[in-house]
Amino acid sequence: xxxxxxxxxxxxxxxxxxxxxASLLWEGFVHIPYKLVVCGDTPYLVKSNDVNRIYIEVYExxxxxxxxxxxxxxVPLEYRRVEIETPVGRAWIYVASRDVECVExxxxxxxxxxxxxxxx
Numbered sequence: 001x002x003x004x005x006x007x008x009x010x011x012x013x014x015x016x017x018x019x020x021x022a023s024l025l026w027e028g029f030v031h032i033p034y035k036l037v038v039c040g041d042t043p044y045l046v047k048s049n050d051v052n053r054i055y056i057e058v059y060e061x062x063x064x065x066x067x068x069x070x071x072x073x074x075v076p077l078e079y080r081r082v083e084i085e086t087p088v089g090r091a092w093i094y095v096a097s098r099d100v101e102c103v104e105x106x107x108x109x110x111x112x113x114x115x116x117x118x119x120x
Contacts, residue, residue, distance in 0.1 A: 002090065055110070
């Protein structure tokens with residue numbers, strides 16, 4: 001099965017080690033009805049009336065790793081999983097399980113946002 005990540009699970013980010021047993025299949029922008037926001041250092045996708053560009057990495061994972069990711073992402077309290085269409089097939093992605101009002105990342109790229117905010 002496939003899982004798409006957009007925040008701290010991406011390569012070069014602090015939680016990427018969770019995907020050490022996964023295979024990267026694709027990365028790039030997708031257009032989905034969610035917007036990327038950041039609360040402190042925590043990224044969330046929240047439902048949007050608009051379709052937005054979000055930078056993701058898509059990994060192939062097994063059921064055991066998906067369960068570990070669910071636990072790590074505190075499903076269903078903090079996040080929930082939804083499916084999105086990617087260039088390599090349908091993938092699970094974690095979205096906010098509650099309303100969060102935080103700093104919007106208009107570029108849709110968490111790594112770019114972190115780089116920009118940490119260099120200031």
